[in-house]
Amino acid sequence: MREFVVRIVLAGTLCCLVSPALYAQSDADKIYKTNCVLCHSADGSGGSPTGKALHAKDLRSDEVQKQSDTALSEVITKGRGKMPAFGAKIKADDVTKLVAYIRALPNKK
Numbered sequence: 001m002r003e004f005v006v007r008i009v010l011a012g013t014l015c016c017l018v019s020p021a022l023y024a025q026s027d028a029d030k031i032y033k034t035n036c037v038l039c040h041s042a043d044g045s046g047g048s049p050t051g052k053a054l055h056a057k058d059l060r061s062d063e064v065q066k067q068s069d070t071a072l073s074e075v076i077t078k079g080r081g082k083m084p085a086f087g088a089k090i091k092a093d094d095v096t097k098l099v100a101y102i103r104a105l106p107n108k109k
């Protein structure tokens with residue numbers, strides 16, 4: 001029993017040591033899952049019924065990836081066409097994290 005407790009404490013300590021490195025990523029992950037998945041799908045494909053209906057492009061495609069960080073941030077902040085503006089809801093810092101998150105989507109396949 002004692003050994004069991006020691007193991008749990010050790011595992012907990014390890015988690016705390018590793019998580020700061022993952023924090024930025026999981027932060028964006030959470031924001032994306034809360035605000036974007038409805039239209040863009042978890043994998044960025046836009047293959048959800050809503051994404052298809054609104055013609056959301058595949059965020060992993062060259063067409064999207066070749067756009068600059070500034071251009072992508074602007075679409076997220078100000079919206080475009082049927083893409084809602086998130087500037088009032090998501091702070092600039094987090095928009096930057098989302099752009100990095102979108103950049104990483106093609107590698108997730």
Ligand code: HEC
Nearest residue numbers: 035036039054055056057064072075080081082083086098
């Ligand atoms: C209501 C559905 C909807 C939601 C929610 C949504 N989007 Fe979009 N998004 C779209 C559509 C539709 C487009 C295509 C806009 C157009 O006509 O150019 C788009 C375009 C984009 C683009 C530009 C890519 C391109 O088409 O060139 C980015 C980047 C993007 N969205 C990111 C996000 C992020 C990040 C979130 C969450 C914070 C989000 N979107 C939430 C529907 C949505």
